[in-house]
Amino acid sequence: MKKFLFSFLCVLSGLLFGALILKLSGISPIEAYTVMWNGAISKPSYIAYIIIRSTPLILTGLSVAFAFRTGLFNIGSEGQFIMGALSAAFFGYFFNFNPWIQIPLVLMLAVFISSLYGGLAGFMKALFGVHEVISTIMLNWIALYFSNYMVLHDGFHKANTETSEFINPSTSITILENWKSSDAGLEWLGQHPLISDFLRPSINAGIFLAILAVIIIWLLLKKTTFGFKLKAVGLSPEAARYAGINVNKKMTQSMMIAGGLSGLAGATHVMGVSKNVAILAAHEGYGFDGIAVSLIGSNAPFGSMIAGFFLGALKYSGQKIQSALEAPSEVISIMIGAIIFFIAIPVIFERPINKILKLWEKK
Amino acid sequence: MRDLFFLFSTTLMYSTPLIFTALGGVISEKSGVINIGLEGMMTMGAFSASLVAIKTGNPWLGLMAGGLGGLALAIFHAIASIKYKGNQVVSGMAINFLGSGIAIFLCRLFFDGTSMTPPLDLEKKIPSFFGQYATVYLALLATLFIWIILNKTVLGLRLISVGEHPKSADAAGLNVSLYKTIGVLSSGFLAGIGGASLSIAIVSNFRPTLISGQGFIAIAALIFGKWRPVQTSIACLFFGLSQALVIFLGGREDIHISSQLLSILPYVLTLLILVGFMGKTTSPSALGE
Numbered sequence: 001m002k003k004f005l006f007s008f009l010c011v012l013s014g015l016l017f018g019a020l021i022l023k024l025s026g027i028s029p030i031e032a033y034t035v036m037w038n039g040a041i042s043k044p045s046y047i048a049y050i051i052i053r054s055t056p057l058i059l060t061g062l063s064v065a066f067a068f069r070t071g072l073f074n075i076g077s078e079g080q081f082i083m084g085a086l087s088a089a090f091f092g093y094f095f096n097f098n099p100w101i102q103i104p105l106v107l108m109l110a111v112f113i114s115s116l117y118g119g120l121a122g123f124m125k126a127l128f129g130v131h132e133v134i135s136t137i138m139l140n141w142i143a144l145y146f147s148n149y150m151v152l153h154d155g156f157h158k159a160n161t162e163t164s165e166f167i168n169p170s171t172s173i174t175i176l177e178n179w180k181s182s183d184a185g186l187e188w189l190g191q192h193p194l195i196s197d198f199l200r201p202s203i204n205a206g207i208f209l210a211i212l213a214v215i216i217i218w219l220l221l222k223k224t225t226f227g228f229k230l231k232a233v234g235l236s237p238e239a240a241r242y243a244g245i246n247v248n249k250k251m252t253q254s255m256m257i258a259g260g261l262s263g264l265a266g267a268t269h270v271m272g273v274s275k276n277v278a279i280l281a282a283h284e285g286y287g288f289d290g291i292a293v294s295l296i297g298s299n300a301p302f303g304s305m306i307a308g309f310f311l312g313a314l315k316y317s318g319q320k321i322q323s324a325l326e327a328p329s330e331v332i333s334i335m336i337g338a339i340i341f342f343i344a345i346p347v348i349f350e351r352p353i354n355k356i357l358k359l360w361e362k363k
Numbered sequence: 364m365r366d367l368f369f370l371f372s373t374t375l376m377y378s379t380p381l382i383f384t385a386l387g388g389v390i391s392e393k394s395g396v397i398n399i400g401l402e403g404m405m406t407m408g409a410f411s412a413s414l415v416a417i418k419t420g421n422p423w424l425g426l427m428a429g430g431l432g433g434l435a436l437a438i439f440h441a442i443a444s445i446k447y448k449g450n451q452v453v454s455g456m457a458i459n460f461l462g463s464g465i466a467i468f469l470c471r472l473f474f475d476g477t478s479m480t481p482p483l484d485l486e487k488k489i490p491s492f493f494g495q496y497a498t499v500y501l502a503l504l505a506t507l508f509i510w511i512i513l514n515k516t517v518l519g520l521r522l523i524s525v526g527e528h529p530k531s532a533d534a535a536g537l538n539v540s541l542y543k544t545i546g547v548l549s550s551g552f553l554a555g556i557g558g559a560s561l562s563i564a565i566v567s568n569f570r571p572t573l574i575s576g577q578g579f580i581a582i583a584a585l586i587f588g589k590w591r592p593v594q595t596s597i598a599c600l601f602f603g604l605s606q607a608l609v610i611f612l613g614g615r616e617d618i619h620i621s622s623q624l625l626s627i628l629p630y631v632l633t634l635l636i637l638v639g640f641m642g643k644t645t646s647p648s649a650l651g652e
Contacts, residue, residue: 025472073452075579128638133399133452134586135637137579138630145630149623282575291456328471330478333464337403341439341457345449 001360002353003298009349011296011310014339018331027327039320040313044198052273054312055206056081059213059265060290061297061304061311063118063258066217067132068299070254071234076121076136077262078287079143082280084114084263086147088270089277092167093156102170103271107209110267111260117143118259119252126248132255140283148279163278173205173271204272211305213261218301230254262287289315292336295343311336370607375499376565378596378603380405380557382502384581385588385595386509387433387553392590393513394546395526395649396444399455401554402578403462404433408555409562410466413480413569414473422489425563426498426556433555434548436462441547445540451651459578467571479570480562489564498560505553506596513592522546526647554578583633590646605629 019029040046060077067074087110095102121139124130151157151164158165169177179185180199189196221227232240233250241247265286270277293311297303318332342348384401391398411432416425436458443454467478474480489496513519524532525542533539561577562569580602588595605628613622 021468025468124634124638130634130637131586134583135634137576137583138634141576141630142627142634145623145626149621149627152621152623282572288456288459292460295453295456322476326476328468328476330464330468330471333460334468337457337460337462337464339457340453340460341443344443344451344454344457345447347447347449 002357003300003303005353005356006346006349007296007298007303007307007343009352010339010342013342014335014337017338018335021331021334022327025327027325032321032325032327032331035321035324036314036317039324040317044194045200046316048198048201048203050309050313050316051207052201052203053316054309055204055210055272056265056269056286057289057293057311058207058210058305058308059268060262060286061293061308062210062214062217062290062301063261063265064287064290064294065297065299065301065304066221066261067254067258068294069221069234070230070251071237072122072125072132072251072254072258074118074121074136074255074258074262075133075291076118076139076259076287077290078283078285079136079140080114080118080259080262081266081269081284081286082140082143082147083117083259084110084266085270085274085277086143086150086266087113087263088171088267089164089167090150090156092171092271093165096168096170099170099172102168103173106167106171106271107264107267111263114263114266115256115260118262119256121259122252122255125255126251140287144280144283147277151277151279158276164276166275167271171271172275173268174202174273175199175204177202202273204268206268206272209264209268210308213264214301214305217257217261221301262290265290289336292340295340366611370604370611372494373607373610374600374604375495376603377606378599379496379499379502380561380565380577381581381584381599381602382596383498383505383557383560384554384578385584385599386505386592387550387557388581388585389588389590389592389595390509390513390522390553391546391550392585392650393526393647394522394543395529395647395652396440396543396547397451397455397651398440398547398550399452399582400436400440400458400462400578401455401550401581402574402576403459404436404551404554405558405561405578405581406462406466406574407436408433408558409573410470410480410558410569411555412559413483413562414469416483416487416563417480420487422483422487422563426489426559429559429563430552430555432466433553433558434551436465437548437551437554440551441544444547445543463571463574466569470569480568483563483567485567487563488567489560496560496564498556498564501556502560502596506592510592518545523647526649529649529652554581557581586646587633587636601632602629 022029022032063077064074088106091106091109121132121135124135125132156164229245230250233247237247293304293307297307314332318329321327322329384405388398388401408429412425412429415428416422440454440458443449444451470478489498521537522542525539529539561573584598585595587598609622609625612620
C-alpha cells in the first residue's frame with residue numbers, strides 16, 4: 001500500500017511537472033492532457049496500439065525489476081532485447097515448421113540465447129567482480145553491432161534495404177493476421193466496426209506472454225525457495241553467503257532470467273509487430289524505458305505490468321500533442337524523467353504518505 | 364605516414380568529448396557521488412552550445428553555454444543525491460531522461476518544431492589550430508588541470524577525503540555537502556563541454572542521436588582508468604582510436620573488414636581487460652553513500 005501510494009505520488013508529481021513545462025512554453029497543459037486522454041482511449045484501435053506499445057515495456061520492466069530484486073542493476077536489457085529480436089528474426093526466417101512447433105521453438109531459442117547473453121554479465125560479476133553496470137553497457141553495444149553485422153550478412157540481408165529478410169508467416173504471432181484480409185474476414189469485420197478498428201493495428205499474442213511472464217515471476221519470487229534465496233542475495237549478499245547461499249551462482253541465474261525476459265520482449269516485437277530486424281544507428285530505448293517501468297512499478301512484477309501499460313499509453317498518446325497542438329512530444333521524456341527523479345528521493349513524500357496512511361487507518 | 368597522421372588526428376578528435384565527460388565523472392565520483400547521468404548532461408550541453416553558437420555567432424559563448432547546460436542538470440542531481448540523500452543511480456537515470464527530453468523539447472520550440480538545429484557556418488564553429496579543433500587542446504589541458512587539482516591542491520585532497528571517508532572528513536571540520544556539490548556541479552559542466560565539443564566542433568549541429576551512448580562510454584572509460592584523470596583520458600583515447608579505425612578502414616578499398624565487427628572490438632577489449640583486472644576495485648570507498 002505504501003509503495004503504491006509512493007509510486008502514485010511520484011507519477012502525479014511528474015505529470016504536474018510536465019504541465020508546468022508546457023505552461024512555461026506557452027502551451028495549455030489542460031488542452032495537451034485532453035488531447036492525450038482522447039488520443040489514448042477514444043477509439044478501440046488506440047487501445048490496441050497501446051497494448052502493442054506496452055508489451056515490450058512490461059517485459060523489459062519485469063527484466064530490470066527481477067534483477068533489482070537480486071541487487072543487480074540490469075542496464076543491459078537493451079542488448080538482451082536486441083539479441084532476442086535478432087534470434088527470433090533469424091530462426092523465424094531459416095526455420096519453417098508448422099506454427100504449433102515453429103512459434104514455441106523460435107520463442108524458446110530467442111529466450112535461451114538472450115538469457116545466456118544476460119547471464120554473461122552475471123557471470124562476469126560473480127567470477128571476476130566486473131560491475132554489471134559496466135559490463136552490460138559494453139554488452140549493449142556489442143549486441144547492437146553484432147545485430148547490424150548479421151542483418152547485413154548475405155543470405156539474411158534483404159537486398160536493397162536496411163533490414164533483414166522477413167520471418168516466415170508460420171512464425172507470426174499477430175492475431176487473426178490472415179483472416180483479417182480474407183474475404184470472409186473483411187465481410188464480418190465490415191459488420192462489426194468496433195472490433196474491426198481494434199484489430200486494425202497488428203495486435204499480437206505478445207501481451208498474453210507478457211502477462212504470463214509477470215505471473216510466473218511473481219510466483220517465483222513469492223512462493224519458491226529459489227525466489228527467496230534470490231531476494232536474500234539482493235537484501236544482503238553477506239548475510240546470504242553466511243546462510244549458505246551460493247551468491248555467485250544466484251547472481252548469474254538472476255541475470256540469466258532477466259536476460260531471457262528482455263529477449264522475450266525482443267522476440268515478441270519481431271514475431272508480432274516488425275517481422276524483421278533493421279540496422280540500428282542507436283539504441284531504440286526499450287531497455288532504458290524498462291528501467292523506468294521497473295522503478296515506477298517499485299520493482300515488483302505486477303507493478304511492472306501496471307507501469308508498463310502506463311508508460312505505453314503515455315508514449316503512444318504523447319505523440320499526438322505534436323500534430324494537434326504543435327507541442328513537442330518530448331515533454332513525455334521530461335515527465336518520465338521527473339517521475340524517476342521523484343522516485344530517487346523518497347524522503348520528500350514521507351510526510352504526506354504517513355498522513356494519508358493515518359487517515360486511512362482512522363476510517 | 365599520411366595514414367598514421369590521419370589515424371592520430373581522428374583519434375584525438377573523437378576522444379575529445381569522451382575526455383571532458385569522463386573527467387567530469389572522475390571528479391564527481393571522487394567526491395563520492397555516482398554520476399550515471401553524464402549522458403543526459405552531454406546531450407543538454409550539446410544542444411545549449413549549438414543554440415547559443417547559432418544565436419550569437421560566437422563559438423566560445425556556445426562552449427560556455429554547453430558547460431552551463433550540463434551544469435543546470437547537475438544541480439538536480441546534486442539536490443537529489445546530496446540534499447535529500449536519495450538514490451544516486453536512480454537520480455542519474457532520471458537525469459538521462461530529462462537531458463534528452465529537455466534538449467529536444469527546447470530544440471523544437473526554438474527551431475520551428477524540428478528536432479535538429481540548423482547547421483553552423485564554418486566560421487562560427489570552434490576554430491582549428493594545426494589541423495585540430497581548439498577543444499582537442501582544451502581536453503588535454505583539462506586532463507592536466509584536473510590531475511593537478513586532485514593531487515596537488517587542498518581543494519582536491521578535501522574532495523577526495525569526502526569521497527573516501529565522509530564521516531572523518533566531517534569530524535575534521537570539512538563541509539562534506541559543499542565538496543560533494545562542487546564535485547557534482549563540475550562534472551555537469553565538463554560533461555556539457557563534452558557535448559558541446561561534439562555539436563559545435565566535430566559536427567555542426569545538434570540532433571537527437573548525436574550523443575547516443577557516449578556518456579555511458581565515458582563512465583566505462585573512468586572505471587577503465589581507475590578513477591585517475593590521466594589514465595581515464597588514455598582510456599578515452601583508446602575508445603577514440605577504435606572509432607577512428609572504423610572510419611579509416613571503412614574508407615579503404617583494399618581492406619575488407621566489416622565495419623560492424625570492427626566497431627565491436629573496443630567493447631570486447633574493454634570487457635576482457637576488466638575481467639583481467641579481477642578483484643582490484645579502486646573506486647572511492649564511500650561511493651554512492
